[in-house]
Amino acid sequence: MSITQQVLPIEQAARIVPRTRRAWGGGAQRGDxxxxxxxxxxxxxxxxxxxVYPICYGFWLGSSPALYEELxxxxxxxxxxxxxxxxxxxxxxxxxIIAFLLSGxxxxxxxxxxxxxxxxxxxxxxxxxxxxxxxxxxxxxxxGFLNALLHQLFGFEGPHYLTERxxxxxxxxxxxxxxxxPFWTLIFLAGRMAIPTDLYEAAAVDGAQRFQMLRHITMPxxxxxxxxxxxxxxxxxxxxxxxxxFVTGGGPAMSTEVMATLGIRYAFVLGDPPxxxxxxxxxxxxxLPLVLLLMRLLRKQEMQL
Amino acid sequence: xxxxxxxxxxAATAGLAAVEVLGRPYIANAQAKTATIxxxxxxxxxxxxxxxxxxxxxxxxxxxxIEYSIMPFMAxxxxxxxxxxxxxxxxLIFSDAPTVILPVNAFNDxxxxxxxxxxxxxxxxxxxxxxxxxxxxxxxKKRSYYMAPVKQASAxxxxxxxxxxxxxxxxxxxxxxxxxxxxxxxxVQEPLRAQGGRKVYALGLQIxxxxxxxxxxxxxxxxxxxxxxxxxxxxxxxxxxDPKVKEAAIRAxxxxxxxxxxxxxxPEALSWNDADDNNAYxxxxxxxxxxxxxxxxxxxxxxxxxxxxxxMRILGMPTGLDGKPVPAQVGAGGGFCPKAGKxxxxxxxxxxxxxxxEVMNANLxxxxxxxxxxxxxxxxxxxxxxxxxxxxxxxxxVQTTVLGPTIPNYIGFNPAIGQVNAEQLWGKCHANVxxxxxxxxxxxxxxxxxxxxxxxxxxxxx
Numbered sequence: 001m002s003i004t005q006q007v008l009p010i011e012q013a014a015r016i017v018p019r020t021r022r023a024w025g026g027g028a029q030r031g032d033x034x035x036x037x038x039x040x041x042x043x044x045x046x047x048x049x050x051x052v053y054p055i056c057y058g059f060w061l062g063s064s065p066a067l068y069e070e071l072x073x074x075x076x077x078x079x080x081x082x083x084x085x086x087x088x089x090x091x092x093x094x095x096x097i098i099a100f101l102l103s104g105x106x107x108x109x110x111x112x113x114x115x116x117x118x119x120x121x122x123x124x125x126x127x128x129x130x131x132x133x134x135x136x137x138x139x140x141x142x143x144g145f146l147n148a149l150l151h152q153l154f155g156f157e158g159p160h161y162l163t164e165r166x167x168x169x170x171x172x173x174x175x176x177x178x179x180x181x182p183f184w185t186l187i188f189l190a191g192r193m194a195i196p197t198d199l200y201e202a203a204a205v206d207g208a209q210r211f212q213m214l215r216h217i218t219m220p221x222x223x224x225x226x227x228x229x230x231x232x233x234x235x236x237x238x239x240x241x242x243x244x245x246f247v248t249g250g251g252p253a254m255s256t257e258v259m260a261t262l263g264i265r266y267a268f269v270l271g272d273p274p275x276x277x278x279x280x281x282x283x284x285x286x287x288l289p290l291v292l293l294l295m296r297l298l299r300k301q302e303m304q305l
Numbered sequence: 306x307x308x309x310x311x312x313x314x315x316a317a318t319a320g321l322a323a324v325e326v327l328g329r330p331y332i333a334n335a336q337a338k339t340a341t342i343x344x345x346x347x348x349x350x351x352x353x354x355x356x357x358x359x360x361x362x363x364x365x366x367x368x369x370x371i372e373y374s375i376m377p378f379m380a381x382x383x384x385x386x387x388x389x390x391x392x393x394x395x396x397l398i399f400s401d402a403p404t405v406i407l408p409v410n411a412f413n414d415x416x417x418x419x420x421x422x423x424x425x426x427x428x429x430x431x432x433x434x435x436x437x438x439x440x441x442x443x444x445x446k447k448r449s450y451y452m453a454p455v456k457q458a459s460a461x462x463x464x465x466x467x468x469x470x471x472x473x474x475x476x477x478x479x480x481x482x483x484x485x486x487x488x489x490x491x492x493v494q495e496p497l498r499a500q501g502g503r504k505v506y507a508l509g510l511q512i513x514x515x516x517x518x519x520x521x522x523x524x525x526x527x528x529x530x531x532x533x534x535x536x537x538x539x540x541x542x543x544x545x546x547d548p549k550v551k552e553a554a555i556r557a558x559x560x561x562x563x564x565x566x567x568x569x570x571x572p573e574a575l576s577w578n579d580a581d582d583n584n585a586y587x588x589x590x591x592x593x594x595x596x597x598x599x600x601x602x603x604x605x606x607x608x609x610x611x612x613x614x615x616x617m618r619i620l621g622m623p624t625g626l627d628g629k630p631v632p633a634q635v636g637a638g639g640g641f642c643p644k645a646g647k648x649x650x651x652x653x654x655x656x657x658x659x660x661x662x663e664v665m666n667a668n669l670x671x672x673x674x675x676x677x678x679x680x681x682x683x684x685x686x687x688x689x690x691x692x693x694x695x696x697x698x699x700x701x702x703v704q705t706t707v708l709g710p711t712i713p714n715y716i717g718f719n720p721a722i723g724q725v726n727a728e729q730l731w732g733k734c735h736a737n738v739x740x741x742x743x744x745x746x747x748x749x750x751x752x753x754x755x756x757x758x759x760x761x762x763x764x765x766x767x
Contacts, residue, residue, distance in 0.1 A: 075755070076728065141572055141573045142504050142506075142571050143504060143585065143588070162573060162576040163572055163576050164740075248576065249515040249576065250515060251513070251514045251515035251575070252514045252575050252736055253514035253575075253736035253740075254728070266727075267386065268382065268383045268386055269517055269727045270405060270723065270724055271386050271406055271409045271723060272409070273390045274390075
């Protein structure tokens with residue numbers, strides 16, 4: 001029996017089912033319904049065990065109001081909130097703009113850009129831990145590669161990147177963006193490739209310049225992809241622990257901590273997991289609207305790309 | 306010729322059984338059971354091999370079974386905290402330095418009382434070991450033993466002897482007073498730089514604000530040397546109002562930040578993590594540091610034997626301001642049982658076996674002496690620990706860690722000190738002086754104020 005022969009009776013059966021009111025169980029026969037339940041059960045079980053339970057347990061751990069009093073009493077907390085906002089607002093937007101521009105560069109039809117792209121995505125393919133440890137050593141003021149290079153080439157001593165707050169924050173953002181920009185560049189490159197070339201050809205016939213094509217074709221068509229990607233990147237950045245932990249370690253004087261590293265510090269250095277969970281839960285007012293907006297965008301029927 | 310009767314055989318069997326039981330009274334042999342234990346991975350493979358042998362010997366002797374998981378220190382630390390929080394625990398956790406885990410969980414009544422284990426060898430332990438194993442239970446409102454101590458470690462001075470010689474100086478001239486020693490080592494920097502060591506520093510002073518441990522340990526030793534060792538007393542009280550403590554803290558911050566400002570300390574030390582100073586030391590980027598255990602030396606024992614034998618040197622504790630030797634603040638390691646463990650009896654029985662001097666000795670020798678036994682008789686009776694001909698570092702380290710004056714880590718006195726350390730309050734003191742233009746007094750007052758707030762969260766009675 002061919003696939004078509006198998007499918008046709010199902011389609012015919014589907015036409016017979018009255019569509020006016022959706023029956024509980026999707027209108028399936030009792031036997032089919034039980035099969036459906038049997039197939040769904042493992043997924044539901046996994047969902048309950050690995051998604052619902054950890055989330056509920058986390059909320060339970062962080063449910064005591066006393067934890068939040070303790071949290072807000074810690075002078076490091078406010079600094080951490082500011083750092084986290086800088087990390088996600090400035091860091092993420094900078095990364096997405098760079099990724100968008102680079103996707104335009106890699107869209108060029110020359111042969112060497114393909115090879116360059118392979119090299120470019122290496123940071124993303126590398127495991128995070130050795131990458132960030134390498135950056136930590138690279139930036140070490142006295143013996144790091146960067147300052148040694150500056151001394152060799154220009155004869156001057158470079159700054160101490162990891163002993164000042166703002167250079168530390170910048171180092172963390174740069175490390176994180178270095179690691180993740182290639183991924184978003186690839187996403188935007190795929191988006192650009194999905195735009196029909198006819199549009200550009202028609203615009204060229206009408207005498208449009210490159211910037212006008214970018215302004216009136218590329219940007220409008222990629223706007224939704226850009227927005228969804230930026231929201232996703234923001235959610236990822238909020239949960240990032242590796243770059244800060246391995247590049248500055250939250251120093252100097254815990255002035256470059258972000259919420260993920262502070263939460264881990266509370267949980268495993270201080271030995272107080274509920275306080276760590278509470279710290280992370282305070283990102284929810286920022287995180288939840290982002291996720292809701294993201295879900296709303298993804299559920300739209302008409303996607304531009 | 307006498308014949309062997311059935312009665313003879315029965316008597317002989319009973320006699321052998323009695324010897325077996327009396328010879329190892331600590332082994333609960335009534336019913337074979339299984340205990341699950343988590344163990345921190347050794348610094349060298351021999352350490353893990355020694356543990357496996359100890360487990361095999363115990364299993365053979367007791368009939369009990371030990372299911373062990375060996376994991377890296379940080380993984381064990383995090384897993385232990387998670388387990389104690391969730392209640393899904395092993396029967397025994399064996400850890401090098403469970404600094405925060407023990408006081409916090411003892412305070413919250415999540416650990417089994419280990420007094421019956423400690424009692425089997427109590428008279429043999431150092432007072433420091435016993436104090437390190439004793440914690441306050443906030444529910445029962447009393448102190449008790451929550452760890453069976455096995456090992457202890459201190460921080461010696463680590464010195465590149467060949468760099469000192471290269472600088473035209475001699476280790477034989479190193480002063481035996483705390484302040485004078487630090488000042489003496491500053492003098493090696495200029496001659497070394499004149500010989501091309503552009504980035505060589507005299508002192509690997511970990512005035513770090515990143516932690517987790519080195520900066521706190523260093524500050525406490527400066528504090529002790531200057532007479533402020535009573536910052537936390539045995540009853541768990543914070544004594545920041547004591548003028549002697551405050552004066553010592555100010556002096557400690559002043560001395561350390563001055564060395565930094567004078568350029569004798571790598572500027573990056575402010576942000577060092579626990580590995581950075583070791584890496585820099587191994588690259589000979591500074592001449593002297595004060596750091597925990599023999600790990601800087603043991604890390605090169607096989608790859609750079611010449612450095613281990615001839616170039617690296619360790620120095621014991623000098624005298625403090627009062628002219629007496631500065632006591633080494635000792636970190637302790639051992640085994641502890643979560644209260645929710647299913648086979649605590651077997652786990653405790655295993656620990657009774659583990660803390661017998663013979664087993665303890667064999668096990669710690671496997672670790673090449675990075676950790677010393679908590680029982681002084683062990684090192685006194687075995688020249689492996691004390692004969693300088695056998696190893697250039699170990700005898701000095703043992704003298705500092707076990708035989709010389711020691712005090713326990715403050716963490717046993719009050720869990721609050723764990724939070725003080727985690728917040729890097731002392732590192733922040735240095736940072737406030739160096740980066741925020743505070744005076745040492747202002748920086749210390751700021752830190753003390755925060756420490757008082759933290760200590761107020763833990764109330765002790767009795």
